[in-house]
Amino acid sequence: MDILLKQLRDVSLSVLPITILVIILNFTIIPVESQMFIRFLIGAFLVIIGLGIFLFGAHLGITPIGNLMGETIAKTNRPYLVGGLGFLLGFLITIAEPDLQILAQQVNLASGGIVPGTLILIVVSIGVGIMVGIGLLRILYETPLNKVFTLVYFIIFILGLKTSQEFLAISVDASGATTGAMTTPFILALGYGMSQLKGGKTSDEDSFGMVGLASAGPIFAIMIMSIIRGLTNIQGEAADLAVNLGILNPYLITLPRVAREAVFTLLPLLILFLIFDKVRFKLNKRSKKSILKGLLYTFIGLTLFLVGVNAGFMEVGMVMGEGIARNYTWLLPIIGFLLGLVVVLAEPAVHVLTEQVEDVTAGHIKRAFILTALSIGIAFAVCSSMLRIMIPGLKLWHFLLPGFALGIILSYKVPPIFVGIAFDSGGVASGPMTATFILAFAQGAAKAIPTANVLVDGFGVIAMVAMTPLVAIQTLGLIYKIKSKKKESN
């Protein structure tokens, strides 16, 4: 039983900081109506329980499946099979991602049907597929990660010059949508399995970087699509929040939708596992049962987590963002900073990533190091996004361009393992908690400030959250390097 209690304590410690911050805000500067506040507390409870169950499930189900597939692919040792299977896996897990389907619909509506939803789905899935294929081939050939990222982001930069503002925002958002709570642990485990089986000198550092590569896929895929089809101009609006009444009602409305989405995310993974197991893994009954149980927990946990976030957190985020922007505009960056500090702790994939980091480095790079760096990074991301909403002249690329440039430069200066962890953290940090709560907060703030654009500024937050970890984690790597050097010279 100790294990369950420990898990409960761990997840509570991750979710309580954001909960307490919201409670303090509620009782000091921005009281929300009492029903909404109770809904928030229920939401926080569901998020804790859901996160705990999800992490058990990820540990038992998703991670082993990813590891096994990575090992199987590594065993083929034929470049075309490695690339081909990587493409197939990336494509299949992306096309079923509910967040992406919602985005595709929105783009379809906003473009007045010029961009069909299925086109977006297929284009983005191809983008992820290509990058997962490239990521696995990179592990096979031991190509340094910093060089691959330099090339990828250089191409994105060139394409970005020719892409319209709206499609820039959509491409970044598609990237956030594809690195969901389920796909991220899977892709992490895939790279880990592949590089550990392959072995060799770089196997530890090669265990990371797959998520970073995969989340670059949608960006260039959508950019290329918009350039080829000559799309520039679409109109968009953030979906208006339905007015919620009662305490339990919003939960009852959200539950079936979220449960259905969770099934769709899990389905490709389940089917792929069953096929691979028949053909390759041939697991014994006990292991197979354990993995299937894991997938079931993942489903239950993810559903509870998402219900809690959607029905409890999102609305409070939007109301608070709006209220603070209206009454205490000058406080916006400070509160944004505080929210950023604590929100990333509650991201499911962050737990999976930090555990993998500890496993790969035998506890040398501690969870606390990564979490501290991530917290500071995300705090700056949210804080600067608030400044951008407040100051009309400040544009997203004023932050993104120097940020990514710094990220690329740092990748040549820090120990390689930090490059992989940093680029993965970008995808990991922009998970469901940020995508709902922080996005809602930013959109609420943008609504209250007349000069801000709800659509562009909202998407910008996700882009910032995906960028700052690159700088934060690699700075951590730089400090690590300097500290170890000092030791040698002593």
Place this chain on the structure above:
Amino acid sequence: MDRLNKGLVLFWCILDFGKGSRLFRLSHEIGGVGATIFLGKGTVRNELLKKLGIMDTRKEIFFTIIDEELEQTYYEKVNERFALERPRHGIAFSMPLKYCSRIDNSKTVRAIKKEGENSLDYEAIFVIVDKGSTDDVLEASESAGSTGGTIIHGRGSGTKEKERLFNIQIEPEKEIVLILSKAEKTQAIVDAIKERLNLHKPGAGIIFVMDVSRTVGLYE
């Protein structure tokens, strides 16, 4: 071959993941020289957890070399801090060492083999070095006649390494190389590795040797 005239023991402790760094600190407080941790998985005995499908849990395996006189203190202090006598709180055990090149050179002890001691065919050589030096270790040992080695990835805490970040100690990555060698070759292998990796320098790494009572699967 160098032998001990003073008893040294290898002290082991297996704890739940996350407690290892606390044990590092405790070990320093007691007066240990340095220690190494690697990760493993432990079984779960609880029926409910098994029903839920939770079969294993992450563990940290800690080991350090200590003077025989300290052994009792270690058991007492570790037990006091981690409540090992209570079920499922971890285990500790210790085993005698045959030879050790200590981190702190002044304490290196050389001894002559005791008369009448039962000499066995094989010995286990453990080498603990910074990550990235394993190729050197294996090359050196092969040049002196070993047939191979096994590498375990871990992290360490030596007396020389005290860098901190966010007020948390940085524990450098280490690699543990296990080589099983014919007893008559042990000295040559140990010397070759010491030479290649400059193990006489403090903080460069350590070697220790243990008796092996039986082996299977080894071939020349």
